[in-house]
Amino acid sequence: MSTALIEPVAALMRQVAAEVVMPRFRALAAHEVIEKGPGDLVTVADRESELRLGEGLAKILPEARMIGEEAVSADASLLDGIGEGLAWIVDPIDGTSNFAEGITPFAIMIALIGDGDVQASWILDPVTGRLLHAVQGGGAFVNGERVTTRPTGKPLPVAALATQFLPSEVRADFEARTPGRLENVSVPRCAGEQYPRVVLGQNDAALFWRAHPWDHAPGALILTEAGGRIARFDGVAYRPGVPGLGLIAAATPALWDEIRQVLLG
The missing domain is CATH 3.30.540.10 (Fructose-1,6-Bisphosphatase, subunit A, domain 1)
Incomplete structure (x- = not known):
């Protein structure tokens, strides 16, 4: 269908x-x-x-x-x-x-x-x-x-971290963890561009806090069907309509694991 x-x-x-x-x-x-x-x-x-x-x-x-x-x-x-x-x-x-x-x-x-x-x-x-x-x-x-997704191949993973909605203490912790471990690039203020950047090899990963279904359901399927991974911070796969905060999207499962390790230890 x-x-x-x-x-x-x-x-x-x-x-x-x-x-x-x-x-x-x-x-x-x-x-x-x-x-x-x-x-x-x-x-x-x-x-x-x-x-x-x-x-x-x-x-x-x-x-x-x-x-x-x-x-x-x-x-x-x-x-x-x-x-x-x-x-x-x-x-x-x-x-x-x-x-x-x-x-x-x-x-x-x-x-x-x-x-x-x-x-x-x-x-x-x-x-x-x-x-x-x-x-x-x-x-x-x-x-x-x-x-199919492809990593950027840069020395540090390129990540667009949408931190504006994070609680201040979480944002401060993430910002302290990323120097020298991630190349943090600006976000486009548009999930409809952020997901394509990960799929098309411009970014290795993206981080989101809010998870409205209209923002993430379209890009999540495109990313996963292209070979990437999107999941909550605890590793539970994203599903629209399931309550929760925090998402990591990455070009490959290995990159997802790496980004999560950097941000959450």
């Missing part, structure tokens, strides 16, 4: 990118950017993108319910029962802060989950048109070409 969905979903994403997202890039009025919470923005483009994606996905697979980031922001109960049945997980614009500031990267991300397992996922860069997708057990692809 999932393989047959790849192109219809990709086509929908491209259409929404072209008709909704890109026309508003660097063209937002002040009143079209709203602060949902401290540092948490939403724009009219996010909301319209989610609406259009939801309408299209309902036609592609009517039996799957919709769990969109903006809908959940208004009604958290939509996450109830996320581990049961079929559901679309939608991030209408990942990297909204970048989008609102008129800078890149930002992405559209979708995952299809069945009984809590990610069955298929898509990440589209609306600016470049780059599309990553994966099917459970069927591999990961970039613009239709199968891809």
